[in-house]
Amino acid sequence: MMVHAADDLECGHRRIRIRTVDTDVVILAVTLANERGEVLDELWLTFGRGKNRRYIATHQIAKALGPVKSRALPVFHAITGCDTVSVFAGHSKKAAWATWNAFPEVTTAFLSLVSTPSELPDGVLSTLERFIVLFYDRTSTCYDVNVLRKKLFSGKSRSLENLPPTRAALEQHIKRAAYQAGHIWGQAAIAFVILPSPCDWGWMKSGDELEPLWTTLSEVSKSCHELISCGCRKHCSGKCR
Structure with missing residues (x-):
């Protein structure tokens, strides 16, 4: 997933959304948002399934953590x-x-x-x-x-x-x-x-x-x-x- 996200950034996309149910992906997305902040505006995750589905703004988490x-x-x-x-x-x-x-x-x-x-x-x-x-x-x-x-x-x-x-x-x-x-x-x-x-x-x-x-x-x-x-x-x- 991070390989594809990184490739999207190389192609000039500044807003990315990833769908996942894995907490590990959340951690990696926060890290990617932090490392590629100069070329990335937003990195969203659609996390969970059904009624438990929610959207996570990993770029905001990265900014809050520093x-x-x-x-x-x-x-x-x-x-x-x-x-x-x-x-x-x-x-x-x-x-x-x-x-x-x-x-x-x-x-x-x-x-x-x-x-x-x-x-x-x-x-x-x-x-x-x-x-x-x-x-x-x-x-x-x-x-x-x-x-x-x-x-x-x-x-x-x-x-x-x-x-x-x-x-x-x-x-x-x-x-x-x-x-x-x-x-x-x-x-x-x-x-x-x-x-x-x-x-x-x-x-x-x-x-x-x-x-x-x-x-x-x-x-x-x-x-x-x-x-x-x-x-x-x-x-x-x-x-x-």
């Missing part, structure tokens, strides 16, 4: 959950947006991943880790997501599903987000793109298919036997392990 936040938007959207990157259970994009506004320093990290990144610098990972810490606990003063996991689990009795990911899992999550937002969406208006292997960006091969590489840590059942309990009423023979 050039920096509009450019960083795809990375924010990917990290907080999209079609190819998992969401943070129990935490909404609305809450993530509030965290972004409260921690504007993360914008620089988003921008570093917005266009075909070659690597994930330690400084970027550290800033994004702090962003996730605040996402889960806005009053936290720590910068280590593993420390926060321990604190929330022991002090606030959170379920495992609602704990933040480990740092090892978060790094793979950020890689998948960078691949989607930087390499794929970063070339959304280009007809023929060059992509690196997804296996270098948080994915792994399983036969002929790709699966997320969730973490580089070993399974807890194999590394922490002391945390495993069973329902044996008599002496356990060890088979439960």
Whole structure:
């Protein structure tokens, strides 16, 4: 869609309308409206179906957000959950947006991943880790997501599903987000793109298919036997392990 929209702009059209039901397209349209503002007057989306159909003026959204936040938007959207990157259970994009506004320093990290990144610098990972810490606990003063996991689990009795990911899992999550937002969406208006292997960006091969590489840590059942309990009423023979 963005390739066709970009081509329309090259042909001199200044008003464009796209029909979609995909939130990802909204994000890309806002980015395109921001980047091509000099040759674009209006970029409208017809979003949804039937009675839920509405019109979205992405050029107005881009103007309201400003050039920096509009450019960083795809990375924010990917990290907080999209079609190819998992969401943070129990935490909404609305809450993530509030965290972004409260921690504007993360914008620089988003921008570093917005266009075909070659690597994930330690400084970027550290800033994004702090962003996730605040996402889960806005009053936290720590910068280590593993420390926060321990604190929330022991002090606030959170379920495992609602704990933040480990740092090892978060790094793979950020890689998948960078691949989607930087390499794929970063070339959304280009007809023929060059992509690196997804296996270098948080994915792994399983036969002929790709699966997320969730973490580089070993399974807890194999590394922490002391945390495993069973329902044996008599002496356990060890088979439960």
